[in-house]
Amino acid sequence: MPAQIRHRKDSTAAVLMIIPGILLLVMLAGLHQLRSRSPELRPLVDVDVRRSSFTSGGIPGSATISRFEPQQIRVVLHEGLLSSATVECTAPYIIHDFISGRPLAHGQLLRAATIEAMPTGLRVGPHLLDTSAIRILPQGNALLGFDNHFYRGSMTVHRTGSEQGLKLKPTFSLVNHVPLETYVATVVDSEMPATFPQEARCAQAIVARTYAIARHKTALPSALFDVYASTRSQKYLGAEYINREGRRLKGETAAGVAAAQSTAGMVVTYEGQIITSYYSAVCGGRTLDGQTMSQRTAPCLKSVVCEGCRNAPLYRWQASISGQELLQKLSDSRKSADISTMPPANLATLMTIRMRQDSKGSLPTFTLTDGRNFQQLSSMELRRMLGTRELPSPQFSLKLTNDQIEIEGQGSGHCVGFCQWGARGLAQTGLTAQGIVQHYYPGADVVKYQAQPLHFAEAPHVTSGTPGKATR
Numbered sequence: 001m002p003a004q005i006r007h008r009k010d011s012t013a014a015v016l017m018i019i020p021g022i023l024l025l026v027m028l029a030g031l032h033q034l035r036s037r038s039p040e041l042r043p044l045v046d047v048d049v050r051r052s053s054f055t056s057g058g059i060p061g062s063a064t065i066s067r068f069e070p071q072q073i074r075v076v077l078h079e080g081l082l083s084s085a086t087v088e089c090t091a092p093y094i095i096h097d098f099i100s101g102r103p104l105a106h107g108q109l110l111r112a113a114t115i116e117a118m119p120t121g122l123r124v125g126p127h128l129l130d131t132s133a134i135r136i137l138p139q140g141n142a143l144l145g146f147d148n149h150f151y152r153g154s155m156t157v158h159r160t161g162s163e164q165g166l167k168l169k170p171t172f173s174l175v176n177h178v179p180l181e182t183y184v185a186t187v188v189d190s191e192m193p194a195t196f197p198q199e200a201r202c203a204q205a206i207v208a209r210t211y212a213i214a215r216h217k218t219a220l221p222s223a224l225f226d227v228y229a230s231t232r233s234q235k236y237l238g239a240e241y242i243n244r245e246g247r248r249l250k251g252e253t254a255a256g257v258a259a260a261q262s263t264a265g266m267v268v269t270y271e272g273q274i275i276t277s278y279y280s281a282v283c284g285g286r287t288l289d290g291q292t293m294s295q296r297t298a299p300c301l302k303s304v305v306c307e308g309c310r311n312a313p314l315y316r317w318q319a320s321i322s323g324q325e326l327l328q329k330l331s332d333s334r335k336s337a338d339i340s341t342m343p344p345a346n347l348a349t350l351m352t353i354r355m356r357q358d359s360k361g362s363l364p365t366f367t368l369t370d371g372r373n374f375q376q377l378s379s380m381e382l383r384r385m386l387g388t389r390e391l392p393s394p395q396f397s398l399k400l401t402n403d404q405i406e407i408e409g410q411g412s413g414h415c416v417g418f419c420q421w422g423a424r425g426l427a428q429t430g431l432t433a434q435g436i437v438q439h440y441y442p443g444a445d446v447v448k449y450q451a452q453p454l455h456f457a458e459a460p461h462v463t464s465g466t467p468g469k470a471t472r
Contacts, residue, residue, distance in 0.1 A: 071180040073216065078174060085114070086112055090109055094136075097131050113125030134156065136156075152252075156175045157172050182252075183236065184260040186239065187235065194253060197424060198258070203423050204259065210267045210275065215227050275300065276298070278297070280417070282393075292394070303362075308423065308428075315411070324403065347373055351371050353368055355397055355398060365379070393414070417440055423436045
């Protein structure tokens, strides 16, 4: 064979041997890039975690599970972002990397342990962790404590990246992952007094479960949580909490658990779709139409008469404010862009107030004038401007007398959907939980959905037929 041909064949073979190596390096580099992406840049539905079992000695072993156990709700435990927080756990625990599921640290207990966001990671008590997201898992049924509240389930900590070029302290969010029915039981006890009839509390369980699932459905794939622990979503005190007097109280009672268990899986749907089941404390005798909250509310969120809340605090209420104080509040709100629906008007003095309400169940609007200029405001805008303590609900009228404005109102909260005190009254008449729910969402169905992982399905599937009534 000529030397030139032999040389060409040898060169071709060498190239063929090098190409697989190059491809392997490219694949490894890509894999490393995927693994190093921060959690806020990855769709959270794409990742898995591992749950570890406690073993004697050393770092516990791990067993793969999906990132969310079936039927879990994610509850953010604070408003805004945190730069540090104190947590506790009175049982053995393990800390996992949230993205890879790799166990990072473990211990026998966390006693007033400080969580702090570091420039390159997180610190949890004695553990300095080179990662941006972790999950703290207690052993058995132990509770995790934060801000005088003690929660079941696990906690995740997600560090946020600092703005480039700005010397900002890193921050993080703290989210409780809790089984759905455990969450519902706690919400029932947090939202509704234990003295209310059990049928009212069962109705509350159905509405709370529906709201939580609806919030999950509307969350973005990259969202770190579904609901807030406050009335911004629905109140969630945890399994136990310490009150202002320093007493440790139960946030989850046997009656609350019974309400959740007896209605397990029951949700409110309209034409086969789970609704956002808005509710408030007291409607004042008539609920408001859902359109007052959002143009996207379900058609079953209609204004209905409520005879059940007559004995409620704030069924009727009164307040007063001077005309000059109202104009000052209006000026302050305009500067902060709180009032944006109408062109601003500079009112010198308040001379007249005219009220208009198109129909029962709609919000009243008010026209303020000084004889030359005018300003139109809805009752919702006035409530935001003056505060919810001064105006417990958006259902009120104004009367101007000698620069003094007398306010007469009804209800507490936004007054849309389920009325908690009304449910109490309806239960006392013998109405079942399902009947109570359907009174406040006319045209809706109460059905059971098929059990499935909430965080892998776009929407829960519902079964045909109507389930039996909720029992005590």
